Amino acid sequence: MARSVQAAPSEQLVLEWLELLYQGDRVALGRLLTLVENQAPLAPMIYQAISNRLGQAQVVGFTGPPGAGKSTLVSAYAAELRRCGVTVGVVAIDPSSPFSGGAILGDRLRMRAHAEDPGVFVRSVASRGYLGGLSATAFRVIDLMDAAGREVILVETVGAGQSEVDIVHLADTNVVVTVPGYGDEIQAIKAGILEIADIVVVNKMDLGPSLAEATASQLSAGVAVATADRVPPVLCTSAQSGVGVAALAQAIEAYRSQPGVSGRVSEGRSFQALVAVTVQRLRAELLAASDGQLDQISADFSQGVITPDEAFRQALAAVAAAPPATDKSS
Numbered sequence: 001m002a003r004s005v006q007a008a009p010s011e012q013l014v015l016e017w018l019e020l021l022y023q024g025d026r027v028a029l030g031r032l033l034t035l036v037e038n039q040a041p042l043a044p045m046i047y048q049a050i051s052n053r054l055g056q057a058q059v060v061g062f063t064g065p066p067g068a069g070k071s072t073l074v075s076a077y078a079a080e081l082r083r084c085g086v087t088v089g090v091v092a093i094d095p096s097s098p099f100s101g102g103a104i105l106g107d108r109l110r111m112r113a114h115a116e117d118p119g120v121f122v123r124s125v126a127s128r129g130y131l132g133g134l135s136a137t138a139f140r141v142i143d144l145m146d147a148a149g150r151e152v153i154l155v156e157t158v159g160a161g162q163s164e165v166d167i168v169h170l171a172d173t174n175v176v177v178t179v180p181g182y183g184d185e186i187q188a189i190k191a192g193i194l195e196i197a198d199i200v201v202v203n204k205m206d207l208g209p210s211l212a213e214a215t216a217s218q219l220s221a222g223v224a225v226a227t228a229d230r231v232p233p234v235l236c237t238s239a240q241s242g243v244g245v246a247a248l249a250q251a252i253e254a255y256r257s258q259p260g261v262s263g264r265v266s267e268g269r270s271f272q273a274l275v276a277v278t279v280q281r282l283r284a285e286l287l288a289a290s291d292g293q294l295d296q297i298s299a300d301f302s303q304g305v306i307t308p309d310e311a312f313r314q315a316l317a318a319v320a321a322a323p324p325a326t327d328k329s330s
């Protein structure tokens with residue numbers, strides 16, 4: 001694409017774009033995002049410049065299995081926010097390999113409803129092979145949208161591998177999206193997904209309203225167990241027609257306005273970014289390292305020769321000593 005052959009912008013130009021960014025300029029936001037995604041030499045300067053302008057935006061995460069209707073729901077919720085005059089940023093994290101544009105294209109089509117509206121800014125981010133984990137770039141994209149004054153930032157991730165758990169580090173409010181009849185599966189396969197849910201949505205209720213209600217009550221019972229200290233609301237929606245979307249918007253607002261919730265994640269996001277990047281990297285390095293030393297540690301551990309604490313320390317030391325894994329998306 002033309003992007004990659006453009007000359008790197010000067011420091012002066014980047015400073016000009018930053019000034020425009022603070023005024024909410026979409027073109028500047030797009031250009032700065034490209035620099036960040038490409039890890040351009042001037043990217044650290046951008047992070048530094050925006051660092052004292054962060055934490056204003058509300059970040060809402062949408063996660064759940066592929067095809068549940070997350071993109072459609074994000075688009076419908078964005079429309080609802082726009083009716084209230086709220087500016088929106090959308091970050092779609094593509095779980096597929098960077099070579100497959102399929103999911104991104106689909107999301108673009110669904111977002112076409114907002115193409116004419118400068119109040120909605122959409123960006124797709126590749127997770128770049130970190131085993132379904134959120135790429136570090138996602139944190140940067142959110143930060144830039146935040147610095148550009150987007151009031152609400154919607155982050156969509158697919159429920160694959162670790163990604164739905166990682167999103168808890170990104171979002172102030174986590175919406176878990178599922179479909180009628182998926183209640184059992186989501187509880188059996190992905191116990192972790194319900195633990196992170198602040199709000200659970202059974203989408204596509206138009207496909208079977210009674211099954212949707214049954215799934216919702218099943219999930220209500222499930223989340224009550226998974227989350228001891230609070231009981232997330234379970235709502236039914238039909239994202240395609242917009243049924244239930246206003247109620248979802250209210251539930252998100254109600255969750256956010258609880259004491260102690262607003263800003264909870266924003267304040268800790270940079271630390272959480274460090275945690276997520278470190279954990280993702282460590283996981284990739286561990287899986288990439290197949291040398292005898294790790295085999296020995298896991299054998300010792302499984303036979304009870306070393307304690308979990310010793311196993312952890314030895315594995316950490318082995319990874320630190322090994323050559324880095326080839327996946328360098330950080």
Ligand SMILES: Nc1nc2c(ncn2[C@@H]2O[C@H](COP(=O)(O)OP(=O)(O)O)[C@@H](O)[C@H]2O)c(=O)[nH]1
Nearest residue numbers: 065066067068069070071072203204238239240
């Ligand atoms: N019947 C019905 N279909 C829906 C609804 N929401 C989304 N879909 C469709 O389900 C498919 C997957 O939706 P998408 O938003 O891409 O799901 P995602 O993979 O979770 O982002 C698309 O064909 C949508 O048009 C809904 O409420 N009812």
Ligand SMILES: [Mg+2]
Nearest residue numbers: 070071107156
């Ligand atoms: Mg999608």
